[in-house]
């Protein structure tokens with residue numbers, strides 16, 4: 001505990017936060033995250049005009065308390081960008097051409113983007129699909145989910161600062177975005193046709209999943225890195241049940257699962273095939 005801090009934050013409080021976020025969201029916070037936890041949650045204490053972390057954490061004794069969602073939102077890390085790890089989108093396009101050239105309205109390609117953050121990832125998937133099929137209304141259903149309700153709200157709006165799409169080609173900008181005018185001239189909006197390919201929902205990867213049926217492709221990138229090994233393997237087994245045989249699982253650049261060979265075979269760089 002630092003005496004220079006605005007709020008009282010003891011080692012016990014940190015341990016309590018570690019336990020709550022691990023149990024609820026699977027997120028493992030190392031001791032090095034002490035300052036980060038303090039600064040992220042300090043905003044919440046200020047909002048409630050509470051001066052001690054133990055008093056704040058007491059609110060969470062009630063699992064129905066609305067502060068629970070804010071607590072989770074504050075502790076998730078949401079870094080993302082359009083076409084992050086671009087080789088995945090190239091692979092996606094090839095896979096669709098090879099396996100789903102005959103997709104129909106009755107048999108659409110089903111894609112789940114399972115940690116979609118502020119939307120850049122599912123929109124990159126949608127742009128890739130639309131480009132692959134050469135139309136804005138391909139036979140695809142994209143489900144985009146995240147635990148954090150704030151990022152989901154932003155994703156649903158599909159409004160970004162123009163700098164966020166700087167690296168996209170001229171054609172991609174023209175085809176998929178509308179530029180704001182006047183005081184909104186620094187903003188761009190995803191075109192409604194592209195947005196309509198995606199359904200956004202809140203979903204905790206560690207809780208029960210309401211979806212029935214299987215997906216053809218699942219993206220779960222740069223989130224399992226926050227989970228410990230047992231949680232990662234539990235999740236992989238769960239994904240395996242929801243992915244068609246031969247379907248692809250895309251994971252983040254620093255995520256690898258050498259012990260899951262009975263369910264997933266490494267195809268190429270961070271792309272796994274369901275056995």
Ligand SMILES: C[S@@+](CC[C@H](N)C(=O)[O-])C[C@H]1O[C@@H](n2cnc3c(N)ncnc32)[C@H](O)[C@@H]1O
Nearest residue numbers: 025076079080115117147148204205221222223
């Ligand atoms: C670093 S972002 C990655 C975003 C995107 N997949 C990418 O690679 O650019 C991690 C996301 O995982 C979400 N997340 C963390 N724990 C989760 C959980 N238990 N269930 C669902 N989403 C979770 C966070 O809210 C955050 O938006």
